[in-house]
Amino acid sequence: PFFKEYLPDDLREFPVLEAKLNANENPYGPSPMGLEALKKSAAGGNRYAWKELFQLVDKIADFEGVTSKNIMMGPGSSDLLEKTAMVLFMNGGNVVSADPAYMSLIRVAEAAGGTWKPVPLKDDWSHDLDAMEAAIDEDTKLVYICNPNNPTGTITDSKKLLDFCSRVSEKVPVFVDEAYLWFLEEGAKHSMVSLINEGKDVIIARTFSKIHGMAGLRVGYAVAQEATLDKLQKITRAGMGISYPSVFAAIAAMDDEEFLDSSRTLNAEARTYTFESLKAMGFEPVPSYTSFMIFPIEMDGKAFLSQMTELKVGVRAFEFLGKKWCRVSMGTLDEMKLFTAAISKVLV
């Protein structure tokens, strides 16, 4: 695997950015209803949110059409991805995923003693489901799918994926990371959650960090079979990691339809602007279905990042599939204008 990411040497020295477009955060968040609930509940921070957490769990179970026993909360979905990797790979084994993919679960699987079996995305940027199925062997402990995918921002047809997950999960659990689902029109139609009620061994991860604009408040959840969650909960009481006010913020944010709709619309506007501006400058951005976009660059990743950072624009740089790439998160339109101005200075 030649997946490589360039990161600043020292995050503490990370400069002040005028356009922070490097972590796929929602520039409009937190959801106003979530923020109001957060403020009101902050004084309860002397208590553990045991009882209140169940209100959130019940609300999520209702929303997803599953029982509360199918839900596991975490301080962000990172925690659930990483804990899953620790539990499943502490005795070795391999994880099959696309290349490139979101690396958090894979890196922890490797650190715990597992290996990564990467399967390149197809030319149309969708998962190569046939090749992934063929890559499963007797050591495979998990298949990891990120749909829509990060860092590419691209999607795999949900009907094909549903069929794949339904069949493959009979052999090995399938983890589907749906962090960016709600940036799709009618996101629910693309989810794999319906497989839970069919008894399939799939684990679906969701987060309040993206469309709800709550990345810093740290709330995420997994939907899975009770028996699977029991295994994970042996080493973690992940809900204990969520702060009392964040529980209330998440409960309220779920009802903030107006904010969720406007985040989706404004994100799509920023995406159109960015795509067209990059095209006009001669780049070839990959059509995105998420809150970020990639395009190939010809400059060394480290030099590129440092020049962009000097112009106070934060982005990410990757190397995969034999090319160098910039990944830019969708900010406000003003931030995207700073980004395109910086790109025209650094790359054009």
Ligand code: PLP
């Ligand atoms: N999954 C994907 C695909 C992501 O891109 C991210 C964050 O960027 C996460 C999971 C983790 O987010 P969080 O821990 O904030 O829920």
